[in-house]
Amino acid sequence: MFNEIKTHEITVDIVILTIKDDALQALLVKRNNEPFKDKWAIPGGYVRMSENLDEAAMRVLKEKTNVDNIYLEQLYTFGDPLRHPVSRVITCAYFALIRAEDFDVVTTAELAWHKVSDLPPLAFDHKEIIQYSLKRTRERLEMCPVAYQLLNEKFTLTEMQKAYEMIMEKKLDKRNFRKKVITTDGLRELNEFSKSSSKRPARLYTFDNIKLNSKRAHFIKKETKC
Amino acid sequence: MFNEIKTHEITVDIVILTIKDDALQALLVKRNNEPFKDKWAIPGGYVRMSENLDEAAMRVLKEKTNVDNIYLEQLYTFGDPLRHPVSRVITCAYFALIRAEDFDVVTTAELAWHKVSDLPPLAFDHKEIIQYSLKRTRERLEMCPVAYQLLNEKFTLTEMQKAYEMIMEKKLDKRNFRKKVITTDGLRELNEFSKSSSKRPARLYTFDNIKLNSKRAHFIKKETKC
Numbered sequence: 001m002f003n004e005i006k007t008h009e010i011t012v013d014i015v016i017l018t019i020k021d022d023a024l025q026a027l028l029v030k031r032n033n034e035p036f037k038d039k040w041a042i043p044g045g046y047v048r049m050s051e052n053l054d055e056a057a058m059r060v061l062k063e064k065t066n067v068d069n070i071y072l073e074q075l076y077t078f079g080d081p082l083r084h085p086v087s088r089v090i091t092c093a094y095f096a097l098i099r100a101e102d103f104d105v106v107t108t109a110e111l112a113w114h115k116v117s118d119l120p121p122l123a124f125d126h127k128e129i130i131q132y133s134l135k136r137t138r139e140r141l142e143m144c145p146v147a148y149q150l151l152n153e154k155f156t157l158t159e160m161q162k163a164y165e166m167i168m169e170k171k172l173d174k175r176n177f178r179k180k181v182i183t184t185d186g187l188r189e190l191n192e193f194s195k196s197s198s199k200r201p202a203r204l205y206t207f208d209n210i211k212l213n214s215k216r217a218h219f220i221k222k223e224t225k226c
Numbered sequence: 227m228f229n230e231i232k233t234h235e236i237t238v239d240i241v242i243l244t245i246k247d248d249a250l251q252a253l254l255v256k257r258n259n260e261p262f263k264d265k266w267a268i269p270g271g272y273v274r275m276s277e278n279l280d281e282a283a284m285r286v287l288k289e290k291t292n293v294d295n296i297y298l299e300q301l302y303t304f305g306d307p308l309r310h311p312v313s314r315v316i317t318c319a320y321f322a323l324i325r326a327e328d329f330d331v332v333t334t335a336e337l338a339w340h341k342v343s344d345l346p347p348l349a350f351d352h353k354e355i356i357q358y359s360l361k362r363t364r365e366r367l368e369m370c371p372v373a374y375q376l377l378n379e380k381f382t383l384t385e386m387q388k389a390y391e392m393i394m395e396k397k398l399d400k401r402n403f404r405k406k407v408i409t410t411d412g413l414r415e416l417n418e419f420s421k422s423s424s425k426r427p428a429r430l431y432t433f434d435n436i437k438l439n440s441k442r443a444h445f446i447k448k449e450t451k452c
Contacts, residue, residue, distance in 0.1 A: 006272045007233035053305035077303045079279035
């Protein structure tokens with residue numbers, strides 16, 4: 001019992017979420033090897049002996065999706081002995097919320113965005129990993145404006161509320177939302193208004209914080225309070 | 227380059243923090259094996275093939291400290307290739323804030339509480355791991371009353387402020403602290419007062435939430451918003 005082999009295979013898996021076509025979507029790759037050949041999965045791969053976990057996550061993401069220059073956050077490490085059907089593989093999951101237009105994601109038959117509300121069957125425990133990333137994002141959302149990572153630099157409060165609603169998967173009361181959000185650290189009212197032909201112009205807001213996941217701020221590992 | 231061995235040794239390391247003698251303290255064990263023989267370390271050990279990471283953390287903590295029935299939270303996975311002087315060892319760190327009197331920690335020459343403000347030289351990257359656990363606790367403290375895990379069931383606002391100050395490592399303004407904290411979800415004013423001979427009685431408060439790390443709530447993995 002005490003002589004069990006102590007070495008394990010270690011992978012990194014990367015959850016990339018965005019808002020696209022009015023839905024929260026995850027970037028998935030189609031597996032071309034067994035196990036789970038031809039099933040969709042979040043991008044992942046083995047950690048090399050010479051790299052740390054952050055480096056492994058960046059490299060694997062680049063290799064699998066060509067997405068580069070992104071701030072990935074370590075999400076959680078999943079180590080159920082049965083999570084891989086053949087080997088003992090522990091995976092360290094990473095996570096980013098991005099604005100898809102900031103990155104050149106060239107989708108193909110093997111690399112595509114999928115609505116998180118309508119995921120195809122996924123390899124391994126990848127559905128659980130995506131669910132965990134959503135859960136953590138929702139928890140944070142109640143405390144800090146993580147959704148700004150998904151917004152344009154200037155946005156209306158309606159756009160902000162929509163982003164929150166998509167992640168929280170519930171409708172929010174407009175009046176309460178505004179009352180709460182208006183006190184958010186770093187939120188700044190602009191003397192500019194949205195130009196929309198159909199509606200009356202709405203005031204624009206911005207965040208004074210640096211955007212974590214935009215190309216404008218490559219690799220700035222900001223210490224957020226969130 | 228692509229043929230690097232893909233298996234790694236995996237450990238769990240467990241940061242246990244408490245408030246004791248008016249200071250934030252970490253539970254450390256003295257190593258009796260190389261590397262770092264006779265140096266202090268946070269309790270840790272290898273993950274077995276047949277157990278998941280939570281199980282490994284609970285088992286290792288029990289073996290090394292006899293602390294049992296505790297809700298451990300996964301903190302972060304540390305995987306720097308140079309963190310272990312001999313092997314490639316990735317460690318998944320776990321974390322708990324506890325009230326020491328709820329657990330039977332029998333300290334010895336090889337198992338002791340150490341003030342986090344005055345740690346001895348530690349093995350591996352264990353100082354960094356403790357620092358990370360403090361950083362994350364501080365971040366949370368700004369958002370939710372995580373410190374209640376360190377308080378008695380009934381407490382005065384002064385006691386609560388002291389717990390916050392110890393973790394934040396700074397003095398807080400009494401008036402602002404009270405204004406902010408009084409709106410906390412779940413904080414309930416009691417019709418009871420502290421009995422202290424030297425001072426005038428102070429009102430007691432309680433949290434309606436279940437205490438995560440008390441023996442009264444073994445293993446209740448509550449979904450907190452924190």
